[in-house]
Amino acid sequence: xxxxxxxxxxxxxxxxxxxxxxxxxxxxxxxxxxxxxxxxxxxxxxxxxxxxxxxxxxxxxxxxxxxxxxxxxxxxxxxxxxxxxxxxxxxxxxxxxxxxxxxxxxxxxxxxxxxxxxxxxxxxxxxxxxxxxxxxxxxxxxxxxxxxxxxxxxxxxxxxxxxxxxxxxxxxxxxxxxxxxxxxxxxxxxxxxxxxxxxxxxxxxxxxxxxxxxxxxxxxxxxxxxxxxxxxxxxxxxxxxxxxxxxxxxxxxxxxxxxxxxxxxxxxxxxxxxxxxxxxxxxxxxxxxxxxxxxxxxxxxxxxxxxxxxxxxxxxxxxxxxxxxxxxxxxxxxxxxxx
Amino acid sequence: xxxxxxxxxxxxxxxxxxxxxxxxxxxxxxxxxxxxxxxxxxxxxxxxxxxxxxxxxxxxxxxxxxxxxxxxxxxxxxxxxxxxxxxxxxxxxxxxxxxxxxxxxxxxxxxxxxxxxxxxxxxxxxxxxxxxxxxxxxxxxxxxxxxxxxxxxxxxxxxxxxxxxxxxxxxxxxxxxxxxxxxxxxxxxxxxxxxxxxxxxxxxxxxxxxxxxxxxxxxxxxxxxxxxxxxxxxxxxxxxxxxxxxxxxxxxxxxxxxxxxxxxxxxxxxxxxxxxxxxxxxxxxxxxxxxxxxxxxxxxxxxxxxxxxxxxxxxxxxxxxxxxxxxxxxxxxxxxxxxxxxxxxxxxxxxxxx
Numbered sequence: 001x002x003x004x005x006x007x008x009x010x011x012x013x014x015x016x017x018x019x020x021x022x023x024x025x026x027x028x029x030x031x032x033x034x035x036x037x038x039x040x041x042x043x044x045x046x047x048x049x050x051x052x053x054x055x056x057x058x059x060x061x062x063x064x065x066x067x068x069x070x071x072x073x074x075x076x077x078x079x080x081x082x083x084x085x086x087x088x089x090x091x092x093x094x095x096x097x098x099x100x101x102x103x104x105x106x107x108x109x110x111x112x113x114x115x116x117x118x119x120x121x122x123x124x125x126x127x128x129x130x131x132x133x134x135x136x137x138x139x140x141x142x143x144x145x146x147x148x149x150x151x152x153x154x155x156x157x158x159x160x161x162x163x164x165x166x167x168x169x170x171x172x173x174x175x176x177x178x179x180x181x182x183x184x185x186x187x188x189x190x191x192x193x194x195x196x197x198x199x200x201x202x203x204x205x206x207x208x209x210x211x212x213x214x215x216x217x218x219x220x221x222x223x224x225x226x227x228x229x230x231x232x233x234x235x236x237x238x239x240x241x242x243x244x245x246x247x248x249x250x251x252x253x254x255x256x257x258x259x260x261x262x263x264x265x266x267x268x269x270x271x272x273x274x275x276x277x278x279x280x281x282x283x284x285x286x287x288x289x290x291x292x293x294x295x296x297x298x299x300x301x302x303x304x305x306x307x308x309x310x311x312x313x314x315x316x317x318x319x320x321x322x323x324x325x326x327x328x329x330x331x332x333x334x335x336x337x338x339x
Numbered sequence: 340x341x342x343x344x345x346x347x348x349x350x351x352x353x354x355x356x357x358x359x360x361x362x363x364x365x366x367x368x369x370x371x372x373x374x375x376x377x378x379x380x381x382x383x384x385x386x387x388x389x390x391x392x393x394x395x396x397x398x399x400x401x402x403x404x405x406x407x408x409x410x411x412x413x414x415x416x417x418x419x420x421x422x423x424x425x426x427x428x429x430x431x432x433x434x435x436x437x438x439x440x441x442x443x444x445x446x447x448x449x450x451x452x453x454x455x456x457x458x459x460x461x462x463x464x465x466x467x468x469x470x471x472x473x474x475x476x477x478x479x480x481x482x483x484x485x486x487x488x489x490x491x492x493x494x495x496x497x498x499x500x501x502x503x504x505x506x507x508x509x510x511x512x513x514x515x516x517x518x519x520x521x522x523x524x525x526x527x528x529x530x531x532x533x534x535x536x537x538x539x540x541x542x543x544x545x546x547x548x549x550x551x552x553x554x555x556x557x558x559x560x561x562x563x564x565x566x567x568x569x570x571x572x573x574x575x576x577x578x579x580x581x582x583x584x585x586x587x588x589x590x591x592x593x594x595x596x597x598x599x600x601x602x603x604x605x606x607x608x609x610x611x612x613x614x615x616x617x618x619x620x621x622x623x624x625x626x627x628x629x630x631x632x633x634x635x636x637x638x639x640x641x642x643x644x645x646x647x648x649x650x651x652x653x654x655x656x657x658x659x660x661x662x663x664x665x666x667x668x669x670x671x672x673x674x675x676x677x678x679x680x681x682x683x684x685x686x687x688x689x690x691x692x693x
Contacts, residue, residue, distance in 0.1 A: 051527035052498070159616050189383040190554050194598035194612035216527060223600035223610065242606065260532035262557025263603050264596060266581045269561040276532040279483070280497040334602070 004075075005178060005210045006040040006063060011072035013058055017285065031284050032058040034234035035072075037311075040178070045204065045211040047225030049218060049257070053281055054231040056214045060180045063212070064096050065089055077177065094124055097171035101183035103163030107155040113166055114151040117141065120173040140169040144199060161192035168199060172207070180212045185220065197224060218261050222246050230254045233284055233292040240317025246334065250314040250324035253277070253293045259333040273332040291322070299323045345412070345548045346395070346433070346516050347371040352407035353387075353394050360621040364390040366572035367408070369647075372548040374515065377539070379559030379580070380552045381595075382569035385617050388552045391569075392518050394418070396435055397425040412516070431461040434509035438521040440501035444493040450477075450504050451489030457511040476507040481537060499530035506537065513545065520552045535562060556595055560584060565655075568592050571618050571628040574647060578656040588650055588658040588667050590633050593674055611679060627661060634680035635662060635670060635689060662689070 014029035033055040040046045048056040061067045063074055065081055074082045081092060097120075100106035107116055118137045121127040127136040138148035144165040155163055164184065171179055181200065185193040201224065204211055215221050221228055228245050230238040230253065238251040249255045256277050263269045277296035282288055288295050294304035303322055311320040325333075353365040365387040372378045382388040393399050395410045395417055410417040412433065417425065429435075437443045445453060454473035455466060464472070470489070477485035480503040493501055502522060509517055519538060523531035539562040542549045553559055559566050559580065566583045568576045568591065576589040587593055594613035615632040618624055624631050626641040633640070640661050650656040651664055660667065666687055673683035 051529060161616060189617070190556075190595060191383060191598055191613040192616065194600075194610035197600070198610055198612060217600075218528070219600040219602050222602060222606055246602070246606075256529060258602065260528040261602055262531070262535075262555060262561060264556040264560045264599070264601060265584055265603055266560050268603050269557075274532060274536070276529050276536070278533075280499055280530070281527075 003041050004039040005042045005077060006212075007073075007075040008039070008059075008063065009037045009073045009075075011036045011059070011062055011074065012070045013055075013062055013067060014070045028285050031234050031287055033062065034287070036231075036234070036236050038229055038236060038239060040210055040212060041227075042177075042210055043204075043208050044226040045213055045224055047221035047228040048212060048214045048231060049216065049221050049228060050231035051216060051257075051281060053233070053284060055234040055284075056231050057182055059231070060098075060182060060212060060214055063178075064098060064180060065092075066098075094120075094174045095176050096178040096180065097174065097176040099164075099167050099171045099179060099181040099184050102187050103160055103167055104155075104187070106167060107163055109155055112152050112154055113141070113146075113158070116155070116166060117169045117173060120170060124174065126174070136173075137169075140173055143172065143203070144169045145195075159192075160188050161195055164188060164196050165199065168196070168203070172203065175207075176209075178210045178212070180214070182214045183216070184213070186215070186217065193220075200224070218257055230257070233281060233287050235292060235320065236311060237293065237321070238317055238319040239311065240319075244316035248316055248325075248327055248330045249334065250317050250319040250330075251293075251321045252297050252299050252323075252325060254319075255325050255330055255333045272334070275333055291320070299325075344371040345374045346550075347411045348391070348395060348408070349411070350408040351391055351394060351410065351418075352405075353390055353399060354405040355401075356403040356405070357621075362620045363572055363623060364620055365394065368569070368572070368574055370550075370567055370574065370577075372516065372550055374548050375542070375546040376564045377542055377549040377551055377562055379563030379566040380550060380569060381554065381556055381559055381566060383554055383617055385571075385620060386569040387572035387620075388569045389520050392435070392520060392550060392552060396429055396433065396518065397422065427461070430457060430509075430514075431512045432514055433516040433518065434512070434514035435518040435520065436502070436505045436509045436522050438524050440498065440505045440525070441493065443505055444501060446493055449490050449492055450496065451491075454489075454504075454508055454511060457508045461512045472511070473507075476510055477504070479510065479541070480504070480507045481533075482507070498526055499533060502526060502530075502534050503537065506534075506541070510541065510545070514547060516548045516550070517542070518550045518552070521554070522551070523558065524553070524555075531558075538562070556584075556599070568595070571623060572620060573628065573659060574657075575629065575659045576657065577647070578653075582653070582656055586653075586656075587671065588656065588664075589629075589660050590635055590662075590670075591629050593671060594632075597674065608677065609679070627659075635666075635684055637661075637689060 011033055012035055013033040015032055016026045017028040018024040019027045050056050062069050069082055073080055114137050117140055118133050121133055127133045141148045146165050185196050213224050225242055227241055229236045232253050238254045256275055259274045260276050279296055290306055290308045291304045294300040309320045309322050311318050314324045348370045351365050351368045355362040368391050380388045406418055451473045455469040458469040458472055474485045474489050482488050482500055482503050523534050563580050565579050567574045570591050576592050597611040598613055613632055626643055627645050630636045630640045645659045645661045647657050647659045650658055669687040670683050673686055
């Protein structure tokens with residue numbers, strides 16, 4: 001048994017764009033995830049960061065096999081799951097669970113909290129018998145910091161933060177090996193976010209969970225994750241351990257993301273050089289040639305539009321770039337206490 | 340009112356009668372902005388930050404709303420103007436941009452046509468002149484190929500471009516005051532940075548007064564001159580931006596600063612969540628409205644409602660807190676050294692709960 005719980009190799013997902021109603025012709029494809037490889041080690045938290053449309057959520061849904069990959073392989077716990085049928089997948093669903101972004105739309109308003117958290121048991125025929133299931137659910141509620149007496153309440157009686165706790169309890173119910181949290185705090189109020197982040201961290205330590213955290217907020221990812229993969233237009237552009245990556249990002253896109261994060265310190269904010277890439281993320285239907293970041297990259301040269309850079313070691317992280325950031329360039333972009 | 344204040348809000352109160360009871364959305368808010376300056380209004384959902392500004396614009400006038408106080412703009416009280424009089428000011432002298440640019444633009448009309456409408460509502464100019472002004476505005480807000488883009492529909496714009504178009508529309512009539520309500524919340528970080536830089540640049544170039552409403556302290560840190568923190572319908576602290584971050588006085592402000600993960604702090608620094616959640620605006624707690632969540636609460640704080648008072652010796656720094664000034668300084672000192680709130684509380688002698 002290897003140390004990696006999830007091994008993703010050359011994963012590709014194209015969504016076809018069709019025209020016509022009866023005879024649908026494919027006229028193009030959205031290159032949502034394009035040749036992505038990474039591992040998730042047992043017990044670690046891997047962060048997937050990137051902006052809207054970079055393919056981070058699609059990647060997570062492919063790993064869980066909620067989407068059919070176009071090509072590539074996904075190994076979970078040593079087993080290739082990329083071509084399993086729906087029936088073969090069912091027992092695997094117990095091993096991986098998802099926490100959603102929006103605690104308002106991801107809970108059925110007509111079910112009690114007890115029924116929502118107990119539903120995974122019902123689906124998989126576990127903890128049968130009314131009292132047994134009730135006890136199991138109440139233990140889960142306790143574990144995530146909800147009052148077990150609120151078993152019979154409905155979602156609308158809870159605040160956003162408490163609803164997110166319900167989502168976490170539901171994800172934990174089957175004692176999964178892997179939890180994927182897709183923007184778990186971005187819909188919550190600032191003062192509540194820390195409650196949920198601390199909860200996830202504590203549960204991970206207590207239960208030895210493996211976590212994939214998807215977020216657009218680089219500060220949240222830095223706080224939570226052991227390793228981080230930065231995605232841009234369906235590709236991983238940089239992958240590295242937390243501290244080396246934040247200390248010295250190598251890919252200009254990672255540097256740009258970091259320079260764009262608002263820092264609640266006026267002195268630091270003005271000392272930092274902000275280099276925000278101009279314009280918008282190009283369409284994934286027709287991504288730029290070679291390095292996909294080249295049209296917006298401040299360091300781009302001729303070669304960047306001709307030869308695709310490979311994801312290779314740059315010393316502290318692995319990055320796909322012909323002209324990685326030097327230490328000086330990086331330190332100007334990143335706000336640190338030392339600055 | 341000092342002559343330099345362009346917009347002065349005084350003791351603004353807004354109540355909404357609902358089936359569940361009266362919602363006290365805004366409870367005595369006083370704020371002012373000068374020309375060429377940016378005021379950041381920070382608060383969580385339900386803190387009254389948006390309702391205050393919407394009320395100033397006359398956008399909360401409804402049968403169930405009770406509005407009190409004044410909002411003075413160029414010698415006129417906006418709150419007592421008729422709807423017709425207000426309409427002449429709104430979108431003209433005072434403009435507003437909202438969080439969600441997609442739902443603020445009409446999907447059926449070309450972006451240019453919507454800009455032309457905004458211009459011609461307040462100015463008697465020809466369609467042709469308005470159109471060239473529209474192109475000029477799109478150029479001003481940094482939309483590439485403005486001559487071509489003026490004939491695009493909102494769905495053909497990306498999120499960042501739509502927000503730029505909204506800003507262009509707000510600027511159409513050279514407003515003196517721009518109110519931006521969470522203008523970047525729906526946007527990606529790099530686009531957020533672009534939009535904030537744009538607003539700050541336009542503010543300087545056009546010498547507008549800007550009110551930037553946000554829940555994110557980081558967003559106001561870079562551009563605002565002054566910050567007001569709101570909680571449960573009140574301003575609980577106000578200070579110049581650098582003071583607010585260097586020497587905050589209110590426990591809620593401390594809580595906000597300590598509960599967010601920050602790139603500029605050591606990674607293993609623990610996040611200190613603010614316990615509980617914001618109060619119901621129908622049944623507000625007695626005394627200080629933050630007391631149920633405050634780690635430093637004393638008995639007296641449950642009974643006495645604190646006033647927004649100047650921090651002794653600190654011009655322009657106001658705080659609504661019953662703790663003694665020296666106690667607050669000591670507590671913040673302990674927190675800055677990385678102590679948790681309970682720890683800080685034990686180390687600093689709070690006043691006796693008389």
